[in-house]
Amino acid sequence: MKTVLVSSNPGKAREFQQLFQQHGLELEVEPLRTVEIQADSLEEIAVFSCLQAYNILKKPVIVEDAGLFVEALNGFPGPYSAYVYRTIGVDGLLRLIAGRPRDARFESVIAFYGPQHGMRIFRGECRGRIADEPRGSSGFGFDPIFIPEGRDETFAEMGSSEKNVVSHRGRAVSKLIAWLQEPR
Amino acid sequence: MKTVLVSSNPGKAREFQQLFQQHGLELEVEPLRTVEIQADSLEEIAVFSCLQAYNILKKPVIVEDAGLFVEALNGFPGPYSAYVYRTIGVDGLLRLIAGRPRDARFESVIAFYGPQHGMRIFRGECRGRIADEPRGSSGFGFDPIFIPEGRDETFAEMGSSEKNVVSHRGRAVSKLIAWLQEPR
Numbered sequence: 113m114k115t116v117l118v119s120s121n122p123g124k125a126r127e128f129q130q131l132f133q134q135h136g137l138e139l140e141v142e143p144l145r146t147v148e149i150q151a152d153s154l155e156e157i158a159v160f161s162c163l164q165a166y167n168i169l170k171k172p173v174i175v176e177d178a179g180l181f182v183e184a185l186n187g188f189p190g191p192y193s194a195y196v197y198r199t200i201g202v203d204g205l206l207r208l209i210a211g212r213p214r215d216a217r218f219e220s221v222i223a224f225y226g227p228q229h230g231m232r233i234f235r236g237e238c239r240g241r242i243a244d245e246p247r248g249s250s251g252f253g254f255d256p257i258f259i260p261e262g263r264d265e266t267f268a269e270m271g272s273s274e275k276n277v278v279s280h281r282g283r284a285v286s287k288l289i290a291w292l293q294e295p296r
Numbered sequence: 297m298k299t300v301l302v303s304s305n306p307g308k309a310r311e312f313q314q315l316f317q318q319h320g321l322e323l324e325v326e327p328l329r330t331v332e333i334q335a336d337s338l339e340e341i342a343v344f345s346c347l348q349a350y351n352i353l354k355k356p357v358i359v360e361d362a363g364l365f366v367e368a369l370n371g372f373p374g375p376y377s378a379y380v381y382r383t384i385g386v387d388g389l390l391r392l393i394a395g396r397p398r399d400a401r402f403e404s405v406i407a408f409y410g411p412q413h414g415m416r417i418f419r420g421e422c423r424g425r426i427a428d429e430p431r432g433s434s435g436f437g438f439d440p441i442f443i444p445e446g447r448d449e450t451f452a453e454m455g456s457s458e459k460n461v462v463s464h465r466g467r468a469v470s471k472l473i474a475w476l477q478e479p480r
Contacts, residue, residue, distance in 0.1 A: 148334040150379070160331070188383035192376050195334070199372035200392055208388050
Protein backbone atom coordinates (compact mmCIF):
# COMPACT_ATOMS: atom_id res chain seq x y z
CA MET A 113 0.00 0.00 0.00
CA LYS A 114 1.34 3.39 -1.01
CA THR A 115 0.81 5.92 1.78
CA VAL A 116 -0.38 9.45 1.06
CA LEU A 117 0.85 12.30 3.28
CA VAL A 118 -1.22 15.47 3.05
CA SER A 119 1.08 18.43 3.68
CA SER A 120 2.08 21.69 2.10
CA ASN A 121 5.21 21.97 4.26
CA PRO A 122 8.27 20.81 2.26
CA GLY A 123 10.45 20.47 5.39
CA LYS A 124 7.95 18.13 7.01
CA ALA A 125 7.53 16.13 3.79
CA ARG A 126 11.34 15.70 3.52
CA GLU A 127 11.56 14.20 7.01
CA PHE A 128 8.73 11.78 6.29
CA GLN A 129 10.24 10.78 2.90
CA GLN A 130 13.58 9.97 4.45
CA LEU A 131 12.16 7.61 7.06
CA PHE A 132 9.88 5.90 4.54
CA GLN A 133 12.80 5.37 2.15
CA GLN A 134 14.97 3.91 4.93
CA HIS A 135 12.28 1.27 5.42
CA GLY A 136 11.74 0.63 1.72
CA LEU A 137 8.24 2.12 1.78
CA GLU A 138 6.67 4.43 -0.76
CA LEU A 139 5.21 7.79 0.26
CA GLU A 140 3.23 10.14 -1.94
CA VAL A 141 2.98 13.78 -0.82
CA GLU A 142 -0.25 15.58 -1.63
CA PRO A 143 -0.10 19.36 -1.06
CA LEU A 144 -3.84 19.67 -0.44
CA ARG A 145 -4.87 22.62 1.76
CA THR A 146 -7.28 21.41 4.40
CA VAL A 147 -9.05 23.50 7.02
CA GLU A 148 -7.12 23.50 10.29
CA ILE A 149 -9.23 24.05 13.38
CA GLN A 150 -8.28 26.06 16.48
CA ALA A 151 -7.83 23.62 19.34
CA ASP A 152 -5.44 23.26 22.25
CA SER A 153 -4.72 19.64 21.28
CA LEU A 154 -2.74 18.64 18.20
CA GLU A 155 -4.82 15.48 17.98
CA GLU A 156 -8.10 17.30 17.36
CA ILE A 157 -6.48 19.39 14.64
CA ALA A 158 -4.88 16.39 12.91
CA VAL A 159 -8.05 14.26 13.07
CA PHE A 160 -10.23 17.03 11.66
CA SER A 161 -7.84 17.72 8.76
CA CYS A 162 -7.32 14.02 8.08
CA LEU A 163 -11.04 13.32 7.71
CA GLN A 164 -11.41 16.26 5.34
CA ALA A 165 -8.49 15.05 3.23
CA TYR A 166 -9.93 11.54 3.11
CA ASN A 167 -13.32 12.87 2.02
CA ILE A 168 -11.68 14.77 -0.83
CA LEU A 169 -9.08 12.23 -1.95
CA LYS A 170 -11.11 9.06 -1.21
CA LYS A 171 -8.02 7.07 -0.32
CA PRO A 172 -6.14 6.31 2.92
CA VAL A 173 -4.31 9.44 4.06
CA ILE A 174 -2.07 10.69 6.85
CA VAL A 175 -1.91 14.18 8.28
CA GLU A 176 0.61 15.33 10.87
CA ASP A 177 0.32 18.26 13.24
CA ALA A 178 3.21 19.34 15.41
CA GLY A 179 4.05 22.09 17.84
CA LEU A 180 6.61 23.46 20.26
CA PHE A 181 5.35 23.67 23.86
CA VAL A 182 7.37 25.94 26.17
CA GLU A 183 6.69 25.13 29.82
CA ALA A 184 7.29 28.61 31.26
CA LEU A 185 4.80 29.99 28.69
CA ASN A 186 1.96 27.60 29.56
CA GLY A 187 2.59 25.58 26.44
CA PHE A 188 2.75 28.54 24.06
CA PRO A 189 3.09 28.50 21.03
CA GLY A 190 1.81 24.88 20.94
CA PRO A 191 -0.69 24.20 18.13
CA TYR A 192 -0.15 27.72 16.75
CA SER A 193 3.62 27.33 16.27
CA ALA A 194 3.48 27.99 12.51
CA TYR A 195 1.50 31.23 12.95
CA VAL A 196 3.70 32.40 15.83
CA TYR A 197 6.83 31.63 13.76
CA ARG A 198 5.45 33.73 10.87
CA THR A 199 4.64 36.71 13.09
CA ILE A 200 6.95 37.13 16.11
CA GLY A 201 9.45 34.48 14.98
CA VAL A 202 12.44 33.06 16.79
CA ASP A 203 13.38 36.49 18.19
CA GLY A 204 9.92 36.94 19.72
CA LEU A 205 10.09 33.57 21.44
CA LEU A 206 13.55 34.33 22.83
CA ARG A 207 12.27 37.65 24.22
CA LEU A 208 9.36 35.90 25.92
CA ILE A 209 11.54 33.45 27.83
CA ALA A 210 14.45 35.72 28.68
CA GLY A 211 15.35 35.01 32.32
CA ARG A 212 12.93 32.08 32.65
CA PRO A 213 13.32 28.29 32.73
CA ARG A 214 13.96 27.08 29.15
CA ASP A 215 12.36 23.62 29.29
CA ALA A 216 10.31 22.82 26.23
CA ARG A 217 9.09 19.91 24.16
CA PHE A 218 8.18 19.31 20.58
CA GLU A 219 5.15 17.10 19.98
CA SER A 220 3.97 15.40 16.82
CA VAL A 221 0.62 13.72 16.23
CA ILE A 222 -0.01 11.72 13.08
CA ALA A 223 -3.59 10.86 12.15
CA PHE A 224 -4.11 8.03 9.66
CA TYR A 225 -7.53 7.37 8.22
CA GLY A 226 -8.52 4.59 5.85
CA PRO A 227 -11.87 2.83 5.49
CA GLN A 228 -10.42 -0.58 6.48
CA HIS A 229 -8.65 0.60 9.61
CA GLY A 230 -10.59 3.66 10.71
CA MET A 231 -8.72 6.42 12.52
CA ARG A 232 -5.29 5.61 13.99
CA ILE A 233 -3.18 8.05 16.00
CA PHE A 234 0.63 7.93 16.40
CA ARG A 235 2.42 10.28 18.77
CA GLY A 236 6.00 11.36 19.26
CA GLU A 237 7.56 13.70 21.78
CA CYS A 238 11.01 15.19 22.11
CA ARG A 239 11.95 16.95 25.34
CA GLY A 240 14.67 19.56 25.39
CA ARG A 241 15.40 23.21 25.98
CA ILE A 242 15.36 26.55 24.20
CA ALA A 243 18.83 27.68 23.10
CA ASP A 244 20.20 31.10 24.08
CA GLU A 245 20.39 32.14 20.44
CA PRO A 246 19.51 30.62 17.07
CA ARG A 247 22.07 28.19 15.60
CA GLY A 248 22.07 26.22 12.34
CA SER A 249 20.10 26.42 9.13
CA SER A 250 18.62 22.95 8.51
CA GLY A 251 15.03 22.03 9.23
CA PHE A 252 12.34 24.69 9.56
CA GLY A 253 10.35 26.77 12.05
CA PHE A 254 11.78 26.88 15.56
CA ASP A 255 14.47 24.24 14.84
CA PRO A 256 17.35 26.77 15.27
CA ILE A 257 16.45 27.35 18.93
CA PHE A 258 15.52 23.83 20.09
CA ILE A 259 18.16 21.59 21.70
CA PRO A 260 16.94 18.03 22.34
CA GLU A 261 17.70 16.41 25.70
CA GLY A 262 21.19 14.91 25.97
CA ARG A 263 22.54 16.91 23.00
CA ASP A 264 24.34 20.18 22.48
CA GLU A 265 23.28 20.95 18.90
CA THR A 266 19.98 22.47 17.91
CA PHE A 267 17.68 20.63 15.50
CA ALA A 268 18.83 23.08 12.81
CA GLU A 269 22.46 21.98 13.30
CA MET A 270 21.56 18.35 12.50
CA GLY A 271 20.93 16.79 9.12
CA SER A 272 17.41 15.50 8.66
CA SER A 273 18.44 11.85 9.20
CA GLU A 274 20.17 12.77 12.47
CA LYS A 275 17.17 14.89 13.54
CA ASN A 276 14.81 12.01 12.70
CA VAL A 277 16.54 9.71 15.22
CA VAL A 278 15.64 11.90 18.19
CA SER A 279 12.84 14.17 17.02
CA HIS A 280 9.15 14.12 17.90
CA ARG A 281 8.30 13.63 14.23
CA GLY A 282 10.86 10.84 13.77
CA ARG A 283 9.37 9.01 16.74
CA ALA A 284 5.78 9.37 15.56
CA VAL A 285 6.67 8.32 12.00
CA SER A 286 8.58 5.27 13.31
CA LYS A 287 5.44 4.13 15.14
CA LEU A 288 3.38 4.66 11.99
CA ILE A 289 5.89 2.67 9.92
CA ALA A 290 5.95 -0.19 12.45
CA TRP A 291 2.17 -0.34 12.20
CA LEU A 292 2.19 -0.19 8.38
CA GLN A 293 4.65 -3.10 8.33
CA GLU A 294 2.63 -5.36 10.64
CA PRO A 295 1.52 -8.49 8.80
CA ARG A 296 -2.21 -8.30 7.95
CA MET B 297 -37.12 39.26 14.64
CA LYS B 298 -35.20 38.17 17.73
CA THR B 299 -31.50 37.90 16.97
CA VAL B 300 -29.40 34.98 18.24
CA LEU B 301 -25.75 35.59 19.15
CA VAL B 302 -23.66 32.43 19.40
CA SER B 303 -20.93 33.04 21.96
CA SER B 304 -19.51 31.47 25.08
CA ASN B 305 -17.71 34.68 26.07
CA PRO B 306 -19.76 36.55 28.71
CA GLY B 307 -17.82 39.82 28.21
CA LYS B 308 -18.59 39.83 24.51
CA ALA B 309 -22.24 38.96 25.13
CA ARG B 310 -22.54 41.85 27.62
CA GLU B 311 -21.30 44.39 25.08
CA PHE B 312 -23.73 43.09 22.45
CA GLN B 313 -26.65 43.09 24.93
CA GLN B 314 -26.05 46.68 25.90
CA LEU B 315 -26.13 48.00 22.34
CA PHE B 316 -29.19 45.94 21.45
CA GLN B 317 -31.05 47.21 24.54
CA GLN B 318 -30.16 50.83 23.70
CA HIS B 319 -31.93 50.33 20.36
CA GLY B 320 -34.90 48.49 21.83
CA LEU B 321 -33.93 45.22 20.16
CA GLU B 322 -33.99 41.74 21.66
CA LEU B 323 -30.90 39.55 21.69
CA GLU B 324 -30.72 35.92 22.71
CA VAL B 325 -27.30 34.52 23.63
CA GLU B 326 -26.66 30.88 22.78
CA PRO B 327 -23.46 29.46 24.35
CA LEU B 328 -23.00 26.83 21.61
CA ARG B 329 -19.39 25.70 21.05
CA THR B 330 -18.64 25.75 17.35
CA VAL B 331 -15.41 24.70 15.64
CA GLU B 332 -13.14 27.69 15.07
CA ILE B 333 -10.76 27.31 12.16
CA GLN B 334 -7.16 28.52 11.96
CA ALA B 335 -7.02 31.37 9.47
CA ASP B 336 -5.23 34.69 9.22
CA SER B 337 -8.53 36.49 8.55
CA LEU B 338 -11.24 36.97 11.17
CA GLU B 339 -13.83 36.83 8.41
CA GLU B 340 -13.05 33.23 7.42
CA ILE B 341 -13.25 32.16 11.06
CA ALA B 342 -16.56 33.95 11.71
CA VAL B 343 -18.18 32.70 8.49
CA PHE B 344 -17.18 29.10 9.14
CA SER B 345 -18.49 29.16 12.73
CA CYS B 346 -21.66 30.99 11.72
CA LEU B 347 -22.62 28.39 9.12
CA GLN B 348 -22.03 25.60 11.61
CA ALA B 349 -24.20 27.34 14.21
CA TYR B 350 -26.96 27.89 11.65
CA ASN B 351 -26.87 24.22 10.64
CA ILE B 352 -27.27 23.17 14.27
CA LEU B 353 -29.80 25.78 15.45
CA LYS B 354 -31.74 26.15 12.16
CA LYS B 355 -32.48 29.79 12.78
CA PRO B 356 -30.77 33.10 11.84
CA VAL B 357 -27.59 33.50 13.90
CA ILE B 358 -24.71 35.89 14.39
CA VAL B 359 -21.14 35.02 15.33
CA GLU B 360 -18.42 37.55 16.05
CA ASP B 361 -14.69 37.07 15.89
CA ALA B 362 -12.28 39.73 17.09
CA GLY B 363 -8.57 40.19 17.55
CA LEU B 364 -5.81 42.59 18.53
CA PHE B 365 -3.31 43.26 15.72
CA VAL B 366 0.02 44.76 16.81
CA GLU B 367 1.83 46.37 13.88
CA ALA B 368 5.40 45.83 15.09
CA LEU B 369 4.59 42.12 15.55
CA ASN B 370 3.26 41.56 12.01
CA GLY B 371 -0.30 41.52 13.27
CA PHE B 372 0.32 39.09 16.16
CA PRO B 373 -1.73 37.94 18.11
CA GLY B 374 -4.53 38.65 15.60
CA PRO B 375 -7.03 35.80 15.21
CA TYR B 376 -5.32 33.88 18.03
CA SER B 377 -5.74 36.62 20.64
CA ALA B 378 -7.77 34.43 23.01
CA TYR B 379 -5.17 31.63 22.97
CA VAL B 380 -2.28 34.08 23.34
CA TYR B 381 -4.07 35.78 26.24
CA ARG B 382 -4.51 32.39 27.98
CA THR B 383 -0.85 31.42 27.57
CA ILE B 384 1.60 34.37 27.57
CA GLY B 385 -1.00 36.95 28.66
CA VAL B 386 -0.70 40.70 28.94
CA ASP B 387 2.83 40.43 30.39
CA GLY B 388 4.01 38.38 27.42
CA LEU B 389 2.67 40.91 24.93
CA LEU B 390 4.34 43.77 26.82
CA ARG B 391 7.67 41.89 26.73
CA LEU B 392 7.37 41.37 22.98
CA ILE B 393 6.94 45.05 22.19
CA ALA B 394 9.32 46.56 24.73
CA GLY B 395 11.26 49.28 22.91
CA ARG B 396 9.19 49.02 19.71
CA PRO B 397 6.45 51.16 18.15
CA ARG B 398 3.20 50.52 20.03
CA ASP B 399 0.63 51.05 17.27
CA ALA B 400 -2.10 48.45 17.28
CA ARG B 401 -5.71 47.96 16.27
CA PHE B 402 -8.60 45.86 17.43
CA GLU B 403 -10.79 44.39 14.71
CA SER B 404 -14.23 42.83 14.93
CA VAL B 405 -16.03 40.88 12.23
CA ILE B 406 -19.66 39.86 12.67
CA ALA B 407 -21.10 37.19 10.41
CA PHE B 408 -24.90 36.97 10.16
CA TYR B 409 -26.54 34.06 8.38
CA GLY B 410 -30.22 33.54 7.75
CA PRO B 411 -31.95 31.72 4.89
CA GLN B 412 -33.74 34.89 3.68
CA HIS B 413 -30.67 37.13 3.63
CA GLY B 414 -27.77 34.76 3.15
CA MET B 415 -24.41 35.68 4.67
CA ARG B 416 -23.86 39.30 5.74
CA ILE B 417 -20.60 40.66 7.16
CA PHE B 418 -20.23 43.72 9.43
CA ARG B 419 -16.80 45.04 10.38
CA GLY B 420 -15.49 47.42 12.99
CA GLU B 421 -12.00 48.65 13.67
CA CYS B 422 -10.48 50.64 16.50
CA ARG B 423 -6.97 52.04 16.11
CA GLY B 424 -4.88 52.84 19.13
CA ARG B 425 -1.73 51.91 20.99
CA ILE B 426 -0.44 49.46 23.57
CA ALA B 427 -0.16 50.97 27.06
CA ASP B 428 3.09 50.83 29.03
CA GLU B 429 1.44 48.74 31.73
CA PRO B 430 -1.98 47.21 32.37
CA ARG B 431 -4.65 49.56 33.78
CA GLY B 432 -8.27 48.96 34.71
CA SER B 433 -10.37 45.88 35.33
CA SER B 434 -13.44 46.15 33.08
CA GLY B 435 -13.83 44.26 29.84
CA PHE B 436 -11.76 41.16 29.08
CA GLY B 437 -8.64 39.89 27.30
CA PHE B 438 -6.14 42.55 26.29
CA ASP B 439 -8.45 45.46 27.26
CA PRO B 440 -6.16 46.60 30.14
CA ILE B 441 -3.31 47.40 27.72
CA PHE B 442 -5.20 48.94 24.77
CA ILE B 443 -5.66 52.71 24.55
CA PRO B 444 -7.94 53.80 21.70
CA GLU B 445 -6.85 56.72 19.50
CA GLY B 446 -7.62 60.16 20.98
CA ARG B 447 -8.04 58.80 24.53
CA ASP B 448 -5.86 58.34 27.59
CA GLU B 449 -7.75 55.49 29.28
CA THR B 450 -7.45 51.84 28.37
CA PHE B 451 -10.54 49.86 27.32
CA ALA B 452 -10.46 48.28 30.80
CA GLU B 453 -10.78 51.72 32.43
CA MET B 454 -14.04 52.41 30.59
CA GLY B 455 -17.50 51.07 31.38
CA SER B 456 -18.95 48.87 28.66
CA SER B 457 -21.23 51.63 27.33
CA GLU B 458 -18.27 54.01 27.05
CA LYS B 459 -16.13 51.30 25.41
CA ASN B 460 -18.96 50.53 22.96
CA VAL B 461 -18.88 54.09 21.59
CA VAL B 462 -15.32 53.79 20.31
CA SER B 463 -14.56 50.09 20.18
CA HIS B 464 -14.20 47.80 17.15
CA ARG B 465 -17.06 45.67 18.50
CA GLY B 466 -19.31 48.66 19.14
CA ARG B 467 -18.76 49.85 15.57
CA ALA B 468 -19.46 46.46 14.02
CA VAL B 469 -22.57 45.93 16.17
CA SER B 470 -23.86 49.41 15.26
CA LYS B 471 -23.65 48.50 11.57
CA LEU B 472 -25.46 45.22 12.24
CA ILE B 473 -28.20 47.05 14.17
CA ALA B 474 -28.62 49.66 11.41
CA TRP B 475 -29.09 46.82 8.95
CA LEU B 476 -31.52 44.95 11.23
CA GLN B 477 -33.60 48.13 11.54
CA GLU B 478 -33.84 48.80 7.81
CA PRO B 479 -37.46 48.61 6.65
CA ARG B 480 -38.06 45.36 4.73
